Amino acid sequence: MIYHLLYPLSETYSFLNVFRYITFRTIYATITALVICFVLGPWLIGKLQSLQINQPIRDDGPDSHLSKEGTPTMGGILIIFSVVISTLLWARLDIDYIWLILMVVVGFGLIGFRDDYKKLVSRSSNGTSGKRRLIGEVIIALVVSVLLYLKPDFSSNVTIPFFKTFLPDLGWGYIIFSTFIIVGAANAVNLTDGLDGLAIGPATICFVTYLLFAYITGNIKIAGYLQIPYVAGTGELTVFCGAMVGAGIGFLWYNTYPAQIFMGDVGSLSLGGALGTIAIMTKQEIILAIVGGMFVIETISVIFQVGWFKISNGKRIFKMAPIHHHFEIKGWAEPKVIVRFWIISIILALVAISTLKLR
Numbered sequence: 001m002i003y004h005l006l007y008p009l010s011e012t013y014s015f016l017n018v019f020r021y022i023t024f025r026t027i028y029a030t031i032t033a034l035v036i037c038f039v040l041g042p043w044l045i046g047k048l049q050s051l052q053i054n055q056p057i058r059d060d061g062p063d064s065h066l067s068k069e070g071t072p073t074m075g076g077i078l079i080i081f082s083v084v085i086s087t088l089l090w091a092r093l094d095i096d097y098i099w100l101i102l103m104v105v106v107g108f109g110l111i112g113f114r115d116d117y118k119k120l121v122s123r124s125s126n127g128t129s130g131k132r133r134l135i136g137e138v139i140i141a142l143v144v145s146v147l148l149y150l151k152p153d154f155s156s157n158v159t160i161p162f163f164k165t166f167l168p169d170l171g172w173g174y175i176i177f178s179t180f181i182i183v184g185a186a187n188a189v190n191l192t193d194g195l196d197g198l199a200i201g202p203a204t205i206c207f208v209t210y211l212l213f214a215y216i217t218g219n220i221k222i223a224g225y226l227q228i229p230y231v232a233g234t235g236e237l238t239v240f241c242g243a244m245v246g247a248g249i250g251f252l253w254y255n256t257y258p259a260q261i262f263m264g265d266v267g268s269l270s271l272g273g274a275l276g277t278i279a280i281m282t283k284q285e286i287i288l289a290i291v292g293g294m295f296v297i298e299t300i301s302v303i304f305q306v307g308w309f310k311i312s313n314g315k316r317i318f319k320m321a322p323i324h325h326h327f328e329i330k331g332w333a334e335p336k337v338i339v340r341f342w343i344i345s346i347i348l349a350l351v352a353i354s355t356l357k358l359r
Helices: 002-011 014-020 022-050 063-068 076-090 096-122 130-150 173-192 200-217 220-226 234-255 264-281 293-311 323-329 334-354
Strands: none
Touching: 002 014, 002 076, 014 022, 022 076, 022 200, 022 234, 076 096, 076 234, 076 264, 096 130, 096 173, 096 234, 096 264, 130 173, 130 264, 173 264, 173 293, 200 220, 200 234, 200 264, 200 334, 234 264, 293 323, 293 334, 323 334
């Protein structure tokens, strides 16, 4: 919005020419989202507490979590609000990628909101049925995937890390592939959101990484030099990623151990859905498994645990899944689990960035 208001005046006032630069607008989108979180955070926490919108605690979880009873949830509303406002202020609104990514953030956020609301009404950790929630997620992801596939300048080729010229074309199958990526990422982040700051930390690291990918993919010269697919318009997603980073840091201020507020499904699903969509739009789909490797590990731990439990008549691989609970039960202090998972996320992000040259 600011771009459309002020940049046209740059012919008269040359200093307004700065708004043409994605880097400048990304910086201020980050700052704007951060400030919104800092300003509205205390008010939202107080409001949620007054409405008794508190996180139901699982009875079968680690005993240390019982002390979290009464902590307000649905804090993801703050993330969504700050990201949407910051993006609308600083991004170019004539780029359809911006509207599509905001649709995913709000759409998945609404699904998460309904899930959180059901938990609050029932006063249990059981919200909307998994089947219904999955159907909603698939519908949104499918709509976005079809719209992307129908774009004349959007390729159905898949970028394979470490390879320059091997770009398999999935044709219409790319719709199914991208739907799976978006829904899978949303649920992977949701599974990880079990400790204070555990999900928002790695998610912020992922968005920093994709901020770089979006800028490179949308710059024809840099993309050509690195021999990665150039996608016109995706450079503007750098602004969105910046807003996500700012919102993530701002929310972490209140979500860090011991948390004053939880993001809830409204936050984790919107973050994951946005992350998967960014990976599709920037044509860095497969590498999401490395960038978001921490989320992949958490998801695999649940799949293995459930699968082994069923085929071995009740035996378990881990003391509890997702795997962060396993380390808690083994005696690791919660902050130790969180920070070590953050460290792993940083290492994985660096590995992912290195693939831009290792081709």
